[in-house]
Amino acid sequence: MAQSGVSELDVVNTAVAAAGFGLAAASLTWQSVTWRLSGSRAKAKVLKAAIQQTGTAYATLPVDEPWEEVGKFANQGFTRKALFLRVINTGRQPAQVERWMVRFPGKVRVGELNSPLGPSLPHRLEVGASASWGIELETLMPMVKQLCEKRGKKSVKVCIEVELGHDKTIRTRRRARLHPRL
Numbered sequence: 001m002a003q004s005g006v007s008e009l010d011v012v013n014t015a016v017a018a019a020g021f022g023l024a025a026a027s028l029t030w031q032s033v034t035w036r037l038s039g040s041r042a043k044a045k046v047l048k049a050a051i052q053q054t055g056t057a058y059a060t061l062p063v064d065e066p067w068e069e070v071g072k073f074a075n076q077g078f079t080r081k082a083l084f085l086r087v088i089n090t091g092r093q094p095a096q097v098e099r100w101m102v103r104f105p106g107k108v109r110v111g112e113l114n115s116p117l118g119p120s121l122p123h124r125l126e127v128g129a130s131a132s133w134g135i136e137l138e139t140l141m142p143m144v145k146q147l148c149e150k151r152g153k154k155s156v157k158v159c160i161e162v163e164l165g166h167d168k169t170i171r172t173r174r175r176a177r178l179h180p181r182l
Helices: 010-038 067-076 137-149
Strands: 042-052 058-062 078-089 095-105 122-123 130-136 156-162 168-170 175-177
Touching: 042 067, 042 130, 042 156, 042 168, 058 067, 058 078, 067 095, 078 095, 078 122, 078 137, 078 156, 095 130, 122 130, 130 137, 137 156, 137 175
Parallel strands: none
Antiparallel strands: 042 058, 042 078, 078 130, 095 122, 095 156, 156 168, 156 175
């Protein structure tokens, strides 16, 4: 007659198998996390700015500040309004910025070729480094006016897209509101 009970050896085998499965899952998770964190990782931030008339300096404010605050820099010679992009490499490997563009509602994107307001592209960002680029609002205003008229709106919200060297595109989380009469 066969025994129908579970032996002590079966219990031990099950416990060892469960512990092995748990250890394998933890190891796979750890490998995935370290692989993801070991490469380049970049963050993008959009800022409102004013450029000095001579083009030798700029002042920035957080994107949440109203454009009137940017206009207050005019009495100090900062008369040209702009949007600035700041890219920070927070990863463990260098990152390469290939290009960046202002992204309007829909699929419209506007960028500058050889912008004088930042390093030339492509630009290598070392670990922990950051770089900034800017685009003057006068460059963007024709598109802003056209989109506002087409959509019947008083303003449009834009973000900035950054294309990195390893075929990854990142966007600024916050958006800047642009009015045709800025």
